[in-house]
Amino acid sequence: MxxxxxxxxxxxxxxxxxxxxxxxxxxxxxxxxxxxxxxxxxxxxxxxxxxxxxxxxxxxxxxxxxxxxxxxxxxxxxxxxxxxxxxxxxxxxxxxxxxxxxxxxxxGEPFYYAYIITHRSSKIRNLAGLKGKSFAFTDPKSNTGKLAPTYMIGKSFNLPPEKFFSKIIYTRTHDKAIEAVAKKIVAGASVDSLIYNYAASKNPRFTSQTKIIAKSPRYGxxxxxxxxxxxxxxxxxxxxxxxxxxxxxxxxxxxxxxxxxxxxxxxxxxxxxxxxxxxxxxxxxx
Missing domain, CATH: 3.40.190.10 (Periplasmic binding protein-like II)
Structure with a gap:
């Protein structure tokens, strides 16, 4: 005691x-x-x-x-x-x-980008090629996973995503969006360049099955x-x-x-x- x-x-x-x-x-x-x-x-x-x-x-x-x-x-x-x-x-x-x-x-810079990606075997070469296809966003509040691609589509085609794509899913995270494209669950996705590059360097299992077809301007x-x-x-x-x-x-x-x-x-x-x-x-x- x-x-x-x-x-x-x-x-x-x-x-x-x-x-x-x-x-x-x-x-x-x-x-x-x-x-x-x-x-x-x-x-x-x-x-x-x-x-x-x-x-x-x-x-x-x-x-x-x-x-x-x-x-x-x-x-x-x-x-x-x-x-x-x-x-x-x-x-x-x-x-x-x-x-x-x-x-x-x-x-070397405090900026990042939105990458628009498709499967590496896809014949889609640019954002226009995704019209009428399925697409993955990440989170409704994500910049590169929702806002930036919505803006890119609006500026280029004067359409909201719901009228541009045939189907939209939300994966919640960027690595899951990459995986969805790699597994051909969707035709394309918009992902954070930092996470894509990190995944490509650490474990390219899914990034190696994709290609980047468009890149946004830089963001903070x-x-x-x-x-x-x-x-x-x-x-x-x-x-x-x-x-x-x-x-x-x-x-x-x-x-x-x-x-x-x-x-x-x-x-x-x-x-x-x-x-x-x-x-x-x-x-x-x-």
Whole structure:
């Protein structure tokens, strides 16, 4: 009993001394479902563990099936920060004031693209060739998986997707959209260039069965965002951890594994092209 009492006293002292690694409430870090759950764990788990280690407190990954679910948790305050898609960032900033924290830089630039893909054996050579065919979007709120291809079709053919394609499915994640094309479940899909390139380098089982027939203009890369009410000191610490990650041997190894050069502080103006697409579609495509 005496030993137990001493152990309890030691633990209590540590908590009172604010040794956060033992006692702090986990910081919940949201991850939007850009890739399937098992791949998400592989992609983000090491980053989140690294941040927790550097902060000296537990950091918990909160993974949701849709962008909408992640947005709701951010808006309610259950999440204080999250990896999000470019489209939801634009919407969430306007709706409840999320702020840019950092964004990854990959292949030398903080931008990415929508790839329109078909099966490698298909005779389809361009976007026009997909008219009347089946097509996969990813998530209704995805930039490269929904908004960008909708804009591309609207600008080129003055039609909404529902009147351009014969059938539309939603795969929820980009890797599943690639798989749907590789297995000829659909004739085409629009996917995130970063995820496509990552899959092609790590496990080309499905990307090798596809080809890229169109590429969008560039967009501001999916960022990490924070709520406006996040403690400024904590926000600065987390930002610094990301910004210096590439200078640390362990951090460099993690970044290399996910094909990220480094993290940078993005500009809100980098996402103006997303805003312009949304504005044009609301005005011109019904």
């Amino acid at each position: 005496k030993a137990l009492a001493i152990a309890f006293a030691v633990i209590s002292t540590l908590c009172l001394a604010d040794v956060k690694a033992f006692c702090a409430e986990p910081l919940k870090f949201g991850v939007a479902a850009m890739i399937s759950p098992q791949e998400t764990v592989k992609y983000y788990d090491q980053i989140i563990d690294y941040v927790g280690k550097k902060l000296g407190r537990p950091v918990e990954m909160v993974q949701k099936r849709t962008y909408e679910e992640t947005d709701r948790l951010l808006e309610s305050g259950e999440l204080k920060l999250a990896f999000v898609c470019s489209g939801p960032y634009v919407t969430d900033k306007e709706k409840f004031g999320v702020e840019l924290l950092v964004a990854p830089q990959s292949y 890369i999916p960022p990490i965002v924070v709520r406006g009410d996040l403690d400024p000191v904590l926000k600065a610490r987390i930002r610094n951890i990301f910004l210096t990650m590439h200078e640390d041997p362990e951090g460099r190894e993690i970044l290399a594994g996910i094909k990220v050069d480094r993290f940078i502080v993005p500009k809100d103006a980098d996402y103006d092209s997303v805003r312009e697409m949304e504005k044009w579609l609301k005005k011109n495509i019904k």
